Amino acid sequence: MNVWMSLQDPNTQWVLFGCMLLGLSGGVLGSFAFLRGRSLMGDALAHAALPGVCLVYLLTGSKSVGLFLIGAAIAGLVATTCITAITRHTRIKEDTALAITLSVFFGIGIVLLTFIQHSPTGNQSGLDKFLFGQAASLVSGDVTQMIIVSIVLLSITTLLFKEFTLLTFDPGYGRGLGFPMGLLDSLLMLMLLTAVVIGLQAVGVVLMAAMLIAPAVTARYWTDRLSSMVILAGLFGALSGMLGTLFSTQVENLPTGPMIVLAATCFFLFSLLFSPRRGLLFRLLRFLRLRKTILEEDVLCALYEWFELSPAHFLKGCSPESLMEKSGKPLRTLRRALLALQRKGMVDYRKSGGEQPGWIFTAAGLQHAHQLILNQRLWDLYWMNEQQYQALSIDPNKGDFVGQLVPEQLAPILRDLDSYGLTPKLSAIPHPVITRIDQKRKGVSV
Amino acid sequence: MNTLWIILTGALVAASCGFLGCFLILRRMAMLGDAISHAVLPGIVLAFLVSGSRDTLPMLIGAMVAGLLTVFLIQSLHQSGVKTDAAIGVTFTALFSIGVVLVSLYTQQVDLDLDCVLYGEIAYVPWDTWQWGTMDMGPRAVWLIGGVFLLSLLTVGLFYKEIKLCSFDPAMAAAVGIPVLFFHYLLMGLVSLATVASFESVGAILVVAMLVVPAATAYLLTDRLPVMLFLSMGAGILSAGGGYLLATWLDSSIAGAMTAVAGLLFLLSFVFSPRYGLVAKALARRRFRYE
Incomplete structure (x- = not known):
């Protein structure tokens, strides 16, 4: 089956479009996270979604994706609050706070998951599929959801670009100018969380973290300006999404999510070696x-x-x-x-x-x-x-x-x-x- | 008897991880445990494809190699100018993806269940015993993790001074002639060993949690490294015991429950720690205001 043939398939088109959008918003939001030293936040948020999803299932008994997204978002919000509280009130550094929140939330999630499994009415199948992601099963409804969310995220980023720039590089100065820096920070986290939650069902917990990190790091190699970095990161993300999806349609049994991540990693490795200003080769x-x-x-x-x-x-x-x-x-x-x-x-x-x-x-x-x-x-x-x-x-x-x-x-x-x-x-x-x-x-x- | 074995395994994992986790926290590499536990997947799959068996040894070797490779890649990326957190993120996600791709491609040959490899079940530990001659020596996991625990205790004990200096002031350590990079790799090698030895029997999530949570709990309670090491082991063992009780009560995953109890202990020390807890800080602020 050649590439053109598989592109004719409407199902593939939906998956392709969805993955590109995911890469685009992941790259754009990941740039801010990367520059603030919070690359692994996406990983933590993605893991923290598990107890939220389980609780929603325990409370409602339904397996609707929309409800799961809400549960995941709430759990992510609680996790963000925990991370901020731990770093603010103790001498524990951010990376440790991330690791604590990630593992404890995921542990609680596992407890809930097995609890559901062992309870007489329970049937946890589908819950973990939601977390480990199946891009190939994206349907037009999911992609419409992604389009709406991506457009919202991208327009907020465009509208508040100046404020986010200030937040990224000099929050103290921004506070002096009278901008609500705490609020902006929370907003950025919330947007990151939304991107993660949307991405979960497509590429899964671990790989969603990669979509936030790899395109941003790659873009950093090619420019020193935030505006061009954000655009480049979005571009790299979308390209990885496209290439990964196309590759996975060519070979049987090749999963889409990991292929997207590997495509993004290839872009990263190429930039690491050959970027004209920071690349290893030219530095040597x-x-x-x-x-x-x-x-x-x-x-x-x-x-x-x-x-x-x-x-x-x-x-x-x-x-x-x-x-x-x-x-x-x-x-x-x-x-x-x-x-x-x-x-x-x-x-x-x-x-x-x-x-x-x-x-x-x-x-x-x-x-x-x-x-x-x-x-x-x-x-x-x-x-x-x-x-x-x-x-x-x-x-x-x-x-x-x-x-x-x-x-x-x-x-x-x-x-x-x-x-x-x-x-x-x-x-x-x-x-x-x-x-x-x-x-x-x-x-x-x- | 089985209960005892399970709690003993959990406690050994908790002790060896908690002990090494103190150094991870001090070096701001807390996410490394998470990274290693994901990145060993391609090593395990390759070892399985090469050896064609599900024996522990080849898998352990494969995982160990992948773990050390992860540490090496992170370190080299960091040295070529990538921020540590981004280096960790890029490395482990890429390796994990390779692992997932391998599993999917060779799905006919590989009779590997991802859940089984990465989310091992501690409840099965007592049945997987080690026969030595005709004697039943008890669960294999206990021997394996116990051995790793002793090894790391021995190594850290021997090089305690050097490792301590490298953790707190690497520049000074390099200046007085300590091979900082060697000790970095030694410590990270021990971390990968502990991760790899533990997760097969108890699951990755417990390992990641035990590497950071008890150590962070101890970090809030003391300012001295030796005290921190012992407190962290104690907190780990306590969560293993408490977790087992919680799991039997809820009829749920034992590893998950142990993690949850470790989180609870951290919460307690976060609120009530005599020096750094919320309550102590609030009291100090009030006293300050009255003066």
């Missing part, structure tokens, strides 16, 4: 590039300082061995860095007749090294006499020192540097011999 590449730059700058500085100590060798060049002694880096690393610098036209290898060959600066390299050394020594000076330079309001997080100041400010500092005898001794203006060598090299290479 950036790290390697940074390490290379720093190595090259270190070598340039070491070469400069070596020439400073023995200016007589300036035109003869410095041997790798002496540079190794100066910089303390292994010879192989040093050679690699020098060759890279040579390719960039910063240094050159000079074989002057009869003498030992050595590395010398090119004009560009000398200028660059001079800048680096000056910058480094100015920072040293700054940290030595920090009090003295407070009026300059320098940002210590920036690498560049000279660029932060105007020449009038810089002049006295350069004088101070000179009084310590730290002025870089090699002039940045290229030596005529170097200029000649440079020209010769360019002539040869052209």
Whole structure:
């Protein structure tokens, strides 16, 4: 059976639509939960629904889905209250409060479930199906319910987006502005709860938790803006819902709920590895590039300082061995860095007749090294006499020192540097011999 | 006699989980028990598919491997910049889904009942006995969980100082040269072992509850770690006994009732704890107001 064939089936269409809606609202609401550090709240709420469902059955004796949803919602509300009360009134942290509520509620639910099972009139079949979810059994009525709930949830999110943003990032400031933060928090929890309860019958307890977490975490990898994150999370959720459903129609016995979660997990893994800003691969590449730059700058500085100590060798060049002694880096690393610098036209290898060959600066390299050394020594000076330079309001997080100041400010500092005898001794203006060598090299290479 | 065995099993589970749970709470990883108990499913199914039998040992090994994998995945996700709670959530739901998919795909070969694996029934413990030679050594679960309990007691006893330091101040521990990551995995390995050994006989829900609830109860009663460890074991054992009574009275699931009693004990300490309880705090506030 190919994909197109199965799409013709109206039943599949309903399931597909329902799962996409579920992913959409799960992703949108999950983003807020994720940013508030409450990713596992969905898991707790989903487990806490069991006693509610059982109690409704015990009291009414009916197995209507609508009543179950109400029971689950009430139980979830009680669970939310418990979690908030425990974290507010004791020193117990939120994760422990979640775990306590989850397990105790579920335990009570199991007690009730077995109690129903053992009671003479009882028949618990169907109750646990409700909790473990069967997306394939969704019918048009369920999906209509989902559509209505999703539209309500999404429009509330759109209307109160500004307030929810405030709640997510700076509730204290929001309270200062006069927004009812406690009320908004409860509203957000209630919306989360609604999404969970609606999702229960489609994908079940455990997997509903995933629908709240995975799309939100995935979206976080691609953006730094809340608005785009919420949209992306909704998109990822809906896509996972679609892909999972389509896959499960292709293979016999493949359950829909877990396939949706696995699709969402695949999106997450892909983003974890390949997202351009936070992905592991690009972070590794950036790290390697940074390490290379720093190595090259270190070598340039070491070469400069070596020439400073023995200016007589300036035109003869410095041997790798002496540079190794100066910089303390292994010879192989040093050679690699020098060759890279040579390719960039910063240094050159000079074989002057009869003498030992050595590395010398090119004009560009000398200028660059001079800048680096000056910058480094100015920072040293700054940290030595920090009090003295407070009026300059320098940002210590920036690498560049000279660029932060105007020449009038810089002049006295350069004088101070000179009084310590730290002025870089090699002039940045290229030596005529170097200029000649440079020209010769360019002539040869052209 | 059967009653005794059931209560003993429950008490052993409660003691070993409660004991390890103290460290989970202190490290803010309380949801890990829940995560492990779900994530072992693919391990169990694979072990069953490979060995083709329902023996305890292959399943235990499969579950153990899956449990450690969960811990490892959570830790590596956390280190690559994912928040802990999100890392836990993503990992266990994904592994659980794989497990459910495996069960559904091989449903012909796998004679595994999900309810049976994840929601084991403590009431059957006394009949699953261990024959050693011709001697009846008593229920297998008691030996298994008792062994795990002794092992974790021994390990934590040996490395008490190090584990304590790692729990309260990992940065300091790393600074004085303690291999923090090793102790993290050691402790998490013990947690997975306890989870895996317990849930087959008593059900996942009891394990998750016993990992956090008695430890949280103890956390409200004391400020000292050794006292907390003993109180947590005591609270666990008390809930095992009380739960059995409740279950016989209601004619319901024993594991569920034990969980409910543990919740009740937590509620009691939440309200009446001499230092951190609601009543004590309200009294302190009143006294403060009069002064």
